[in-house]
Amino acid sequence: MEKNIAVIKGDGIGPEIVAEAMKVLDKVAEKYGHKFNYEQLLMGGCSIDANGVPLTDETIERCKAADAVLMGSIGGDTTTSPWYKLPANLRPEAGLLGLRKALGLFANLRPCLLFRQLSDACPLKKEISSKGFDMLIMRELTGGLYFGKRYTEEKNGVMTAVDTLEYSEPEIRRIAKKAFEVAMQRRKKVTSVDKANVLDSSRLWRKVVEEVARDYPEVKLEHMLVDNSAMQLVKDPAQFDVMVTENMFGDILSDEASMITGSIGMLASASMNETSFGLYEPSGGSAPDIAGQNKANPIATILSAAMMLRYSFKLDKEADAVESAVNGVLEAGFRTGDIMSEGMTLVSCSEMGTKIAEFI
């Protein structure tokens, strides 16, 4: 298989962690007889320095022409970097928001997986963490409360603020479809999270999700109220496979879920549109405090590349190989600084990438 990958290394640790993901992808290509062509593009702070804007039309067009986008992270130290003296629409983050919009990426996928070897970093009680967990939170990214009409006004002498939560049937249908498709590639269970006992938008959400479920008879569907979901995530995370929810609930629940996995350096993510196209990036930022020191953990980016293999290229076997290589390297006791513990072997960012490639 031959695929074209747009690569946005970005700022800070971005170039270091993406280089390691490319090392692992190259090993996958060599072993399984594929060809991955990379096109390097600028976005974020490095694009501001080169082009005066965080995102150019050329970067958008080249990303659209690719089969998938692999990204590092963008941005700098928000207190000292000159990028943050610019107006908000010219700062690095505006580039990422603009790119997500231009590519129509409405579904955010965040796997939350507790590696057995790192279970000490999990803040949950041993009896819960020892069972392990492997779930994926799918958050609607372009609708709901964050995109509805909002205003603040004085009513009868009292300041009043209004935010609106709006979802249309097609918006719910496309994210629900995505959730069931992803569940078909996993353990075939979808938990749809809503607040249908109170909100109209949640009642429509539930109705549409049920309609979509009929097309996926192999997938078990359950509904859960968002308040209960927040409790269940810390009480029994092993019960979840794919959790699908609207924008704000997903924002909060995905942070809660990432907290119980331990380190930010381990968390992959993907943003997808209706097709198999996606943008794959680690959940963390550009970590300016350790940039350029070969200290960053590249595993989140490598696991994001594994998601690209699975969800954009439908290369399940190859994605499994990357994930089990990460497992193998952790099992062998290699750790970057952020996940280091007593008795383990400390390795650099590039050594970690090399070890994982060797395990493929």
Ligand code: NAD
């Ligand atoms: P951050 O995630 O960059 O860093 C928080 C802490 O986590 C730091 O101590 C950092 O060293 C550590 N860390 C993060 N990734 C790591 C890795 N792979 N390995 C080891 N340690 C890691 O968050 P921040 O400091 O709040 O933000 C820094 C910059 O990143 C800001 O400009 C912010 O806007 C940007 N940011 C970008 C993205 C993105 O590109 N999608 C996401 C979040 C933040």
